[in-house]
Amino acid sequence: MTVLDILKERGFVEQTTHDNELDEFLKMGNVTCYIGFDPTASSLHVGSLVPIMSLAHMQRQGHRPIALVGGGTGLVGDPSGKTEMRKMLTVEDVENNVLGIKRQLSRFIAFNDRKALLLNNAQWLTTLEYIPFLRDIGRH
Structure with a gap:
Protein backbone atom coordinates (compact mmCIF):
# COMPACT_ATOMS: atom_id res chain seq x y z
CA MET A 1 0.00 0.00 0.00
CA THR A 2 1.47 3.37 -1.01
CA VAL A 3 1.03 6.64 0.79
CA LEU A 4 -1.39 7.62 -1.99
CA ASP A 5 -3.59 4.64 -1.09
CA ILE A 6 -3.48 5.65 2.57
CA LEU A 7 -4.34 9.28 1.83
CA LYS A 8 -7.25 8.20 -0.38
CA GLU A 9 -8.50 5.68 2.18
CA ARG A 10 -8.51 8.36 4.88
CA GLY A 11 -10.32 10.89 2.69
CA PHE A 12 -7.40 13.24 2.11
CA VAL A 13 -7.56 12.91 -1.69
CA GLU A 14 -10.68 13.42 -3.77
CA GLN A 15 -9.13 13.18 -7.23
CA THR A 16 -5.75 13.29 -8.91
CA THR A 17 -4.33 13.75 -12.36
CA HIS A 18 -2.30 10.86 -13.77
CA ASP A 19 -3.17 8.61 -10.84
CA ASN A 20 -1.21 5.59 -12.08
CA GLU A 21 1.93 7.61 -12.79
CA LEU A 22 1.74 9.26 -9.37
CA ASP A 23 1.35 5.88 -7.68
CA GLU A 24 4.33 4.46 -9.61
CA PHE A 25 6.43 7.51 -8.75
CA LEU A 26 5.70 7.05 -5.04
CA LYS A 27 6.73 3.39 -5.29
CA MET A 28 10.12 4.27 -6.85
CA GLY A 29 11.62 5.56 -3.61
CA ASN A 30 11.55 8.31 -1.08
Whole structure:
Protein backbone atom coordinates (compact mmCIF):
# COMPACT_ATOMS: atom_id res chain seq x y z
CA MET A 1 0.00 0.00 0.00
CA THR A 2 1.47 3.37 -1.01
CA VAL A 3 1.03 6.64 0.79
CA LEU A 4 -1.39 7.62 -1.99
CA ASP A 5 -3.59 4.64 -1.09
CA ILE A 6 -3.48 5.65 2.57
CA LEU A 7 -4.34 9.28 1.83
CA LYS A 8 -7.25 8.20 -0.38
CA GLU A 9 -8.50 5.68 2.18
CA ARG A 10 -8.51 8.36 4.88
CA GLY A 11 -10.32 10.89 2.69
CA PHE A 12 -7.40 13.24 2.11
CA VAL A 13 -7.56 12.91 -1.69
CA GLU A 14 -10.68 13.42 -3.77
CA GLN A 15 -9.13 13.18 -7.23
CA THR A 16 -5.75 13.29 -8.91
CA THR A 17 -4.33 13.75 -12.36
CA HIS A 18 -2.30 10.86 -13.77
CA ASP A 19 -3.17 8.61 -10.84
CA ASN A 20 -1.21 5.59 -12.08
CA GLU A 21 1.93 7.61 -12.79
CA LEU A 22 1.74 9.26 -9.37
CA ASP A 23 1.35 5.88 -7.68
CA GLU A 24 4.33 4.46 -9.61
CA PHE A 25 6.43 7.51 -8.75
CA LEU A 26 5.70 7.05 -5.04
CA LYS A 27 6.73 3.39 -5.29
CA MET A 28 10.12 4.27 -6.85
CA GLY A 29 11.62 5.56 -3.61
CA ASN A 30 11.55 8.31 -1.08
CA VAL A 31 9.93 11.53 -2.19
CA THR A 32 10.47 14.94 -0.64
CA CYS A 33 7.28 16.90 -0.06
CA TYR A 34 6.63 20.26 1.54
CA ILE A 35 3.93 22.47 2.93
CA GLY A 36 4.29 26.12 3.89
CA PHE A 37 3.03 27.67 7.11
CA ASP A 38 2.40 31.35 7.80
CA PRO A 39 3.80 32.45 11.20
CA THR A 40 1.47 35.41 11.71
CA ALA A 41 0.04 33.79 14.86
CA SER A 42 1.62 31.84 17.71
CA SER A 43 -0.50 28.80 16.95
CA LEU A 44 -1.60 26.95 13.85
CA HIS A 45 -5.32 26.87 13.10
CA VAL A 46 -7.55 23.89 12.41
CA GLY A 47 -7.19 24.47 8.66
CA SER A 48 -3.57 23.34 8.95
CA LEU A 49 -4.48 19.92 10.34
CA VAL A 50 -5.07 18.16 7.01
CA PRO A 51 -1.77 19.36 5.49
CA ILE A 52 0.10 18.45 8.70
CA MET A 53 -1.40 14.97 8.77
CA SER A 54 -0.56 14.57 5.07
CA LEU A 55 3.09 15.28 5.90
CA ALA A 56 2.91 12.84 8.83
CA HIS A 57 1.51 10.08 6.61
CA MET A 58 4.20 10.77 4.01
CA GLN A 59 6.88 10.47 6.69
CA ARG A 60 5.44 7.23 8.09
CA GLN A 61 5.77 5.73 4.62
CA GLY A 62 9.45 6.68 4.38
CA HIS A 63 9.15 9.98 2.54
CA ARG A 64 10.83 13.19 3.71
CA PRO A 65 8.60 16.12 4.65
CA ILE A 66 9.71 19.72 4.69
CA ALA A 67 7.75 22.22 6.75
CA LEU A 68 8.54 25.65 5.35
CA VAL A 69 7.74 28.46 7.76
CA GLY A 70 7.51 31.93 6.28
CA GLY A 71 9.49 33.75 8.98
CA GLY A 72 10.77 36.20 6.38
CA THR A 73 7.58 36.70 4.44
CA GLY A 74 5.68 36.85 7.75
CA LEU A 75 7.45 40.15 8.37
CA VAL A 76 5.72 41.64 5.33
CA GLY A 77 2.23 43.05 5.68
CA ASP A 78 -0.22 41.22 3.45
CA PRO A 79 -3.56 42.73 2.49
CA SER A 80 -4.77 39.35 1.14
CA GLY A 81 -7.35 41.16 -0.96
CA LYS A 82 -8.60 43.09 2.06
CA THR A 83 -8.99 46.82 2.26
CA GLU A 84 -6.53 47.09 5.17
CA MET A 85 -2.96 45.93 5.53
CA ARG A 86 -2.22 43.14 7.97
CA LYS A 87 -0.53 44.43 11.11
CA MET A 88 3.24 44.41 10.66
CA LEU A 89 4.82 41.98 13.11
CA THR A 90 8.13 42.54 14.83
CA VAL A 91 11.04 40.17 14.26
CA GLU A 92 10.60 38.94 17.86
CA ASP A 93 6.89 38.24 17.32
CA VAL A 94 7.58 36.23 14.18
CA GLU A 95 10.44 34.31 15.84
CA ASN A 96 8.17 33.41 18.78
CA ASN A 97 5.44 32.34 16.37
CA VAL A 98 7.91 30.15 14.46
CA LEU A 99 8.93 28.45 17.72
CA GLY A 100 5.28 27.83 18.60
CA ILE A 101 4.61 26.34 15.17
CA LYS A 102 7.68 24.10 15.45
CA ARG A 103 6.45 22.80 18.83
CA GLN A 104 3.06 22.01 17.33
CA LEU A 105 4.46 20.34 14.22
CA SER A 106 6.84 18.24 16.33
CA ARG A 107 3.85 16.48 17.84
CA PHE A 108 3.11 14.93 14.44
CA ILE A 109 6.39 14.99 12.49
CA ALA A 110 9.81 13.71 13.62
CA PHE A 111 12.46 16.32 12.84
CA ASN A 112 15.34 14.37 14.41
CA ASP A 113 18.13 12.85 12.29
CA ARG A 114 17.01 14.97 9.31
CA LYS A 115 14.02 12.67 8.78
CA ALA A 116 12.13 15.89 8.18
CA LEU A 117 13.23 19.49 7.80
CA LEU A 118 11.81 22.62 9.31
CA LEU A 119 13.01 25.51 7.18
CA ASN A 120 12.44 29.19 7.81
CA ASN A 121 12.62 31.45 4.77
CA ALA A 122 13.93 34.24 7.03
CA GLN A 123 17.26 32.39 6.93
CA TRP A 124 17.84 33.38 3.32
CA LEU A 125 15.48 36.32 2.74
CA THR A 126 16.93 38.46 5.54
CA THR A 127 20.48 38.08 4.24
CA LEU A 128 19.31 39.33 0.83
CA GLU A 129 17.86 42.50 2.40
CA TYR A 130 14.67 41.51 0.58
CA ILE A 131 12.29 42.01 3.51
CA PRO A 132 12.79 45.80 3.80
CA PHE A 133 12.17 46.06 0.06
CA LEU A 134 8.92 44.08 0.33
CA ARG A 135 7.77 45.99 3.43
CA ASP A 136 8.47 49.42 1.99
CA ILE A 137 7.96 49.08 -1.75
CA GLY A 138 6.35 45.72 -2.45
CA ARG A 139 3.08 46.60 -0.73
CA HIS A 140 2.33 49.30 -3.32
